[in-house]
Amino acid sequence: MDAFFLQILNGLDKGGAYALIALGLTIIFGTLGVVNFAHGALFMMGAFCAVTVKALLGLESVREDPTQMTAWGTPVEIREPYVETWFGDFGTFLLDFSVPVSILVALPIMLFIGIAMERGLIRYFYKRPHAEQILVTFGLAIVLQEIVKSIFGANPIPQPAPDVARGMIDFGVSIGFDAGNVVYPAWRLIYFLFSLAVIGAVFAFLQFTTFGMVVRAGMADRETVGLLGIDIDRRFTIVFGIAAVVAGLAGAMYTPILSPDYHMGMDFLVLSFVVVVVGGMGSLGGAVAAGFLLGVLQSFASMNEVKAILPGIDQIIIYLIAVVILLVRPRGLMGRKGVMEH
Amino acid sequence: MKQLFSLERKDVILLVCFTAAVFAGPILMKPLGAGYPDLLQKFAIFGIFALGFNILFGLTGYLSFGHAAFLGVGSYTAVWTFKLLSMNPVPAIIFATVIGGLFSAVIGFISLRRTGIYFSILTLAFAQMSYNLAYSVLTPITNGETGLQLNQADPRVLDIAFGRDYGAVLPSSDLFGIDMTGWPGFYFCATMLIICFFIALRIFRSPFGMMLRAIxxxxxxxxxTGFNTRPYALAAFVISGMYAGLAGGLMAVTDPLAGAERMQWTASGEVVLMTILGGAGTLLGPVIGAGAIKYFENIFSAYNDGILQEAFSFLPEGLQHVFVSVSSLFVGEGWHLTLGALFMLIVIFLPGGLMEGIRRIQVLISNRFGSGGGGADAKSNPAPAE
Incomplete structure (x- = not known):
């Protein structure tokens, strides 16, 4: 039972990342009607926001202490990060919490990148065929990825979680298992909760604000909303920005779980597209549900007991499910009629 | 039979010109610095791959993101044929084509139930599945990360039966005694390319091709109207899968080694790019696109800072530094950046590819210099240049 429970937990943090990326993809697709193959690159850029923040916070002043000598007879170098010099304890705190802090930085940057991308490129492709949308965003993804590679190099750059969240939580005790049975890394739980919070925020935004109402109306019938005198294009630009922010935050917070490298976006993108298709093109709820579902199923498939029966199933489970779903329920789990059916 | 090989006059001219250009490739490409067999082989092989992809994408409009899987399957099949039967490339490429076709029939049968982006993602899913399996469970067949290689102890039943013994050396493929490396290898691939081009030409001109365009x-x-379109689309899918299998087989012929990285979805993206760059739906376009990409890949990735410094040495010191550091982003390791940027530029400004560009220039010239006659001709014949 607790092994079962542990596998569900294992799937949830990865599922959270899938759900966040798929949510952004679905929003963009539902509003703008654009298939964005560069969304994985946005996820990756969010992760590299975290890398940059840590690098900037970690800038050090180096001075030599002539009173102490190293074993080689040179003076000991004392390195002290500037933030600690300037802010004292708060600086230490900042350094430790560089990943959560990077969210604050990633938010405006990703919003800017998203809006710039929509205004600069995507809006010229609304009327073009889907094949061309796929191709141009695919090209953009390669470009973004290679730029990041040329700046940060090709190797993964590990990002530590804050000290507090680095340990394990004996999660089972609080829900009635014996101590030591369900022990789980704290950061992964935090990531799961974080993804729930972001998903909740996006849904609340769409459901309870006037802006969100207009966007939902635009998703249902773009032309009528335009006829009512609402500048739907401008709203959709901001929606694209929001989708970019969601992907970016997902990436920034994921860095302690998976050290970011330049092609992490592509790896996640393929899976996220499968998630969107399984959930149903254009259905926000479907994307989130399918994200968590596939994350959990993937972690079940990587259990040794399952692998003993079906070797290699952990590698292909997601694709296999996508194939089955698409053949049995062509619109995905919660797809709406009339979306992408020509 | 006569019907099968009959061609219109301009098609005969096209085919003859194409054949001449391919066989004269070593001479034509020499001034461009590409007159050596390894690179020309690549042109031919990827030309076949793109030609086949174009039969699916260019004619029916189905955008497959999983064609690299068929290429990989073709390579594995060819290497296994080398290992089990004979080092002769003929059975190897026959088997590669057939198995590629069978594999694509299975995948196509399922994927073609959906259209549009669903189709793209289904093919992508299948290709990723094959790639992951090749790396993990199928290691006994694919030899995992190391890649499938020839071995001295391979059975090679047919070779033994015909009394060919390679002894203690690791054999390379040979066509009845002609070693398939270097120039003979290129001419073998080039012959295949021309045969494939001829078949594609026939398909383009046939009622079947018309049906695919209608789809x-x-x-x-x-x-x-009462047509069941799926069998036609499936036929196109299988044909393009066979082309991909053949290309994969030829890769193994020129270099008997097969690895799973050939099946990755970036490889599928590459063939899409080749087709788009040349011009999807045109006959010559994909071959030109494939050649252009492989050529620039070869040139660009060979550049390094030293060569760049020389190239910009006519500039003042400071300016030279700036130019070198900017352009070094795009060459060598950064070749993929150029590729991505090129991809975007083509899709944005020239969705019809190079062939579309050539046609536009032709129209422009005939409008400007021809006294109406050329212009009217271009208008009355709006079919894309081929």
């Missing part, structure tokens, strides 16, 4: 322009109308 692209309006599938619903086709179905209302």
């Amino acid at each position: 692209k322009s309006n599938q619903n109308r086709m179905m209302y």
